[in-house]
Amino acid sequence: MDPHCIEMANQSCGNIDKSRDKYPCCIVWTPIPLLTWLFPVIGHMGIALSSGIIRDFAGPYYVSEDNMAFGRPTKYWQLHPSLAHGGISGWDAAVTEASDIYKGRMHNLFCDNCHSHVATALNLMQYDDSTNWNMVKLTFLMLIHGKYVSFMGFLKSWLPFGILVAITIIIVMFSM
Template structure:
């Protein structure tokens, strides 16, 4: 996907948490520990600045609500058709600065979907939180082994505890 010259101009910089043209994801404590597919999502500008709908009437910039990204998926900015990448990300952020956060219906995934819809990414204006959850789950890359463990180790600990508890309880 690195066909766009701008993508090679601003490479991913994991140490500084810069993910140009990326959708990024990080776990939400407790919730992700029980349901590892559920997490917090943001979208980065061409320079890698992450924007995420972090709470009611608040869009964070370069300070994700639940910590540094553990997964990312880089998109191709050449597929942004209606608006430039950065204009669409800024537009979605301005919209979400006026919205109440709702965990189930109007959340961080919806913010990212709005940005993709504004730019008509890939010729579509039908992006939604479910498509994005599947996209990051199936195609997202883990940033590092440590961040993979940040995502999955709590779930495995909870699962192990439940298995041990059920063995002794139903003995």
């Protein structure tokens, strides 16, 4: 067997368990009421340890553990810990360090938020040999690579926006 394949096999995280909200080595996402309804790509983000425990910057000076600020994940993007410097242990150390940093920070919706917490973890582990992770990059990559937990997760993410668009179209049509 190719040595790279052996390394990849030894660096895999556990299995995702959606029923228990365990998403090892994943970035997870959930909608924020009102904000996501108007802008469906904007939501709340967290990052999970290799054990599947989710850490999210939930508010000023607070990083939650396995209790996301806006509810259960509706999307996830599983990454490869072999691309983190130090493998699984590097992954876990970076997520823990980023969480410790953000426990000392004030939350700011626009420039130092849950996405910034996840970006900091990825930068600390130099995921995929990069230290250029940021909230805009993560938003677009989650849109492209994120998988919905279920059809209900998809509906929870998009239905309110769809209803608002439909109402707007009906109002515009009847006002002509």
